[in-house]
Amino acid sequence: MSLSTEIKESVNGVAGEEKEDNVQHIVDMVNLSDISSIKQSVSAIIRVINDPGSTVKELKEVIQLDPPLAAKVLKTANSAYYSRSFTRTFTDIEQAIIWIGTEIIKELALNQKVCEIFDRDERIEEYSRKTLWHHSVAVALTAKFIYRREYGLKGENAYAAGLLHDIGMIAEDQFLQDDFRTILQLSKTKSINITSAERETWGFDHAQVGEAITASWGLPEELNTAVGYHNNPLNSCFEFSKLVYTLYVSDYFCQNNGFGFGAVPDRDRALFNECLRLMDVKPHALEIILKNVKQEIKTMQNKGLL
């Protein structure tokens, strides 16, 4: 019996425990597949990002643990964009970190690694992994800028949460492709968001799958919670609500401004406005952030990173 059929049968039974089993089943498949190849490096980079006492040496060690990643980071550091700025060639990761800056290198390494799982050309309706990658980068940048500009905080997990928030969708397009196609059609014809279409079909959604994946990789609880509640922010716990609301707002705002696939249903507007109110962020601030995001995306494209 296919995973899809098994899931449909158990959804018909509508038992909460069975839904959990289905999500766990998908996570097990993810962890046996190529998707989990990014696990070790991504969790090591996120650990360094969350450690205020981490050193250049530690960041270097994390990057060097993954030779293809190290090669990519060096290649980017030596690309026309950076070599023009520094008129030198980097042959050593530590040199590259010192010259380019730890913050930039951490994001660069995270981008390089996470984008590996979005590297598939196939389209399903308006969805493709490439479109999802562009959306995820825009969400990551928006979340980061909200933290820095609006809260005056570094937001250690904001960027990574943006990059990884839709990882559940990747698992679904890989292991439940026929159902996923139906869900995308359902969301379009009924003008509902993908999450609602997923819940109608399976009884769970990509946010729950995503949270189960990132939790199984041992990523920080704040990040996992944000991934898990990014479509259902008001139900999250208070402790991590800042990142959860920020992620929801960034996700909605990016989708509404052309960084996504499909339109955002009108009925989601009220939830977006409520989160903005709880965050005490003015819509005008988001417009300024959008300009920064577009600028940053242009820079990334010039660097050959997008």
Ligand SMILES: [Fe+2]
């Ligand atoms: Fe999203």
